[in-house]
Amino acid sequence: GAVVSQHPSWVICKSGTSVKIECRSLDFQATTMFWYRQFPKQSLMLMATSNEGSKATYEQGVEKDKFLINHASLTLSTLTVTSAHPEDSSFYICSASRGHNSPLHFGNGTRLTVT
Amino acid sequence: TQLLEQSPQFLSIQEGENLTVYCNSSSVFSSLQWYRQEPGEGPVLLVTVVTGGEVKKLKRLTFQFGDARKDSSLHITAAQPGDTGLYLCAGVGSNYKLTFGKGTLLTVNP
16 A cells, blocks of 8 residues: 655754654655644644645745745655754654545654754 | 534543544535544544545444534444544545544543
8 A cells, every 4th residue: 555654753853953854655656745743642733735846835824934845756745844943842744645636645753852 | 714623632431432523614525534543653544434424334433424514423332442542533625635623532441
């Protein structure tokens, strides 16, 4: 079956540094990828929609200059948390779709801790 | 903005009991999905309901989509400790954009 791989699975960084999280579709081409943020024991909050070859669409309240998304190929989207602060500590999850009316496949998430 | 209200938010029961989780929307979605998520992992799709009034069964789990396609329920019969997890409903919008409910954290005690 289709698999979405996220890397790293966990990362610890210092305040002020930037962290890049990768989301790869391993056996299919993903025209659309989604990035979510999840706090402990809470639901997933959609941050942005990443479209291959075009700019990402950010949800209201999500700073596009802080959360940089690049979807340079049909199998890879990256989320870079710039100038990270402790309040950015969270579980970040991506999902990928082959296209319209195709089911989403989720990655296993990345636990980010900013110290 | 389409919103999904999910209840209860927390549920702790004994093994063998039955439970129902509800998901209500202020608007219509083309379809609705239920996911289960374990700590440190991504959500896993359980079912997609599309047709109003649809009922789907997955072993001890029964999913129902309301006639007006604005609400759904998940019923678990004879819950087991392995059912413990975060259950999420999600409305499917255009371009497969999902709107998640707040989730139900289920704990089944042995």
